[in-house]
Amino acid sequence: MSAIAASTVDVGFLLTAAAAAVAVAIEMLEALAIVLAVGVTRGFRDALAGALAAVVVVVLLCLALGPALLGEADLDFLRVIVGSLLLLFGLEWMRKGILRMAGRRRRSSAYDEFIEERDALGGGQAGGGGPDWAARLVAFKGVLLEGLEVGLIVLALGGTPGHLAPALLGTAVALALVAAIGLMLHEPLRRLPETQLKLGVGVALTSFGTFFTAEGLAVDWPLGDVALLYLAALVAITAWLAVRRLVPAALVAGAR
Amino acid sequence: MSGLLGSLRRLIFGETWTIPLGIGAALAAAELMRTALSESVWTSVGGFGLAVMVIAALACSLRRPG
Numbered sequence: 335m336s337a338i339a340a341s342t343v344d345v346g347f348l349l350t351a352a353a354a355a356v357a358v359a360i361e362m363l364e365a366l367a368i369v370l371a372v373g374v375t376r377g378f379r380d381a382l383a384g385a386l387a388a389v390v391v392v393v394l395l396c397l398a399l400g401p402a403l404l405g406e407a408d409l410d411f412l413r414v415i416v417g418s419l420l421l422l423f424g425l426e427w428m429r430k431g432i433l434r435m436a437g438r439r440r441r442s443s444a445y446d447e448f449i450e451e452r453d454a455l456g457g458g459q460a461g462g463g464g465p466d467w468a469a470r471l472v473a474f475k476g477v478l479l480e481g482l483e484v485g486l487i488v489l490a491l492g493g494t495p496g497h498l499a500p501a502l503l504g505t506a507v508a509l510a511l512v513a514a515i516g517l518m519l520h521e522p523l524r525r526l527p528e529t530q531l532k533l534g535v536g537v538a539l540t541s542f543g544t545f546f547t548a549e550g551l552a553v554d555w556p557l558g559d560v561a562l563l564y565l566a567a568l569v570a571i572t573a574w575l576a577v578r579r580l581v582p583a584a585l586v587a588g589a590r
Numbered sequence: 591m592s593g594l595l596g597s598l599r600r601l602i603f604g605e606t607w608t609i610p611l612g613i614g615a616a617l618a619a620a621e622l623m624r625t626a627l628s629e630s631v632w633t634s635v636g637g638f639g640l641a642v643m644v645i646a647a648l649a650c651s652l653r654r655p656g
Contacts (some may be wrong), residue, residue, distance in 0.1 A: 425612070426612070580652065
């Protein structure tokens, strides 16, 4: 009996860490693409200054919001709030992923974002030797928006008892991974199957969101945390069916 | 500034209102089911009802991709 309990705890821990790691890695890759583009075209000092300022703002916001979210709130109410937040992110990532896989939307690529951002910034250069505030602002805005999404996802995933440690562990692994990719510059960005990864994160976040929201509404999932696995399977099958259903219609529309 | 606020809105609510409205409708329907069903039935099958409504919200958002 205790072995079963231990295995269900491990499933929750591993799934939370994996979901946090992949979600954070993808968002940080997008932020990295923007910082690299600003750095290459306008100078890495200004790119890093804008990015660092955004990181400070995100950390301060998380430190302000985190205790309120993780603190004294009623546990069931907290689960519904956290679950709804995860559903908002998860369903949006799934919607975009399904449309991309079906060919109804351009595929996601941090490398393409890097090229577009680089080309957009290439036109103007900073005058003199002073700070390039336009470049700093672009890096700041890009990192702030991606960082806020990371912060909200990590707070939501870690917002229920027992899930904070795996969420932070997954985040740390993702940050190390993205830093390593950043050191190797842009070649690895080209090889990542980003669309599939984002759809996978959407499936994971939607499963967690459904799980936590139902628990907040006094549902007892059969098999405890293992329910995350069969919920993920159900959501993944739905995504696969949706892509299959949308692909022929897209091809027909393209042939006209 | 308005560009940043628009980006923040899209960050939290997404590109379409179908998903936040769908989640709200799913929560309202789940609460109605909870009051209509006996406690033991809700506790054991309520989660699956919510999962079906979440999938329905996704399906609606795909029908109106804009």
